[in-house]
Structures are given as C-alpha cells and as structure tokens.
Amino acid sequence: MEQIAQKYNSSDMNKKENKVPHKSKAGRNLKSDPAIFRHTISLNEEQNTAFLGRFDESGMKVKAHFITACIFDKAIRVVKLDKGVMDYYMRLTSFHSQFRAIGVNYNQAVKSIKFAFEEKKALYYLAKLEKATIELVVLNRQILDLTQVFEVKVYGSADIESTKIDTNME
Helix, strand or coil, X not given: CHHHHHHHHHHHHHHHHHCCCCXXXXXXXXXXXXXXXXXXXXXCHHHHXXXXXXXXXXXXXXXXXXXXXXXXXXXXXXXXXXXXHXXXXXXXXXXXXXXXXXXXXXXXXXXXXXXXXXXXXXXXXXXXXXXXXXXXXXXXXXXXXXXXXXXXXXXXXXXXXCCECCCCCC
C-alpha cells in the first residue's frame, strides 16, 4: 500500500513540474514603451491659475498630455470660439442656401413664363426678372466685400492655425 501511495504521489509531482503556465488572453496589450516614470510639481496659487488658464486655452482633455507637450516644446493649438463669428457664419450659410433656392426658382420661372404667356407678355416679365437678378448680383457682391472686411477685422494677418501659446511659466 505504501508503494502505491509513493507511486501516486510521485506521478502527481511530475504533473506539477511538467505543467507549463499558459499566458492569459484577457486584458489589454502591453505598450512597447510604457511611461513608468512619475514626477510631481508644486505650484503656488498664481502659477496654478496661469497653468489652468493655459490648459483650458489648449483644448486638451488630459493635463498630463498638456504638461508633456509644454516640456518637450510641442505645438499646442489654441482655438477660441467667438459667438459673433459663429452667428455671422451661420447667417451667411443660411443666406447662401436661400440664394441657391432663388437660382432654382429662377430657372422654373423662366420656363413657366416661356410656356404660359404670349411673346409680348413673356418679354415684359423676363425683363422684370432680369432686373431683379441684377439686384441680386449686386447684393451678392456687397456680401462678399463685407465678408472680406469682416475676415480682416476678426483674423487680421495672423495665421490662426499655427497659434502657439507661451509655455514659459515664470
């Protein structure tokens, strides 16, 4: 009986020794270059206010990414939304869609006038339509001029895309 117990125990031991641990497929993949070093800084109230203001201007979601970008001098985009500019843009877009609708209606009106009226009345109405069209062209030209003036006033000569905030926090 003792021999059977030894034989059983020795075969059980061999199974444990031969067992190779297998890698679990659960979890996320490991990074090739993980960020394992951690640093802390202390700011006074004035520096913290300046830091948070710059962080908000950057539009970044994570403070760690913002700090890393500041330290390694990466470009940080600052996007400022102006309600007046957005309102002007929305109204201009709405006007443009109405202008296109007028163009479609113009074509339909010309076809209707051509088929519905005799030649003399058709020429009269087409002349009125042409006069209204010339007024629309003048209006459109004025809108384009105002838009150019508005762009110069709002954006000036600065390139908004490449704006970089000052990362020197003294």
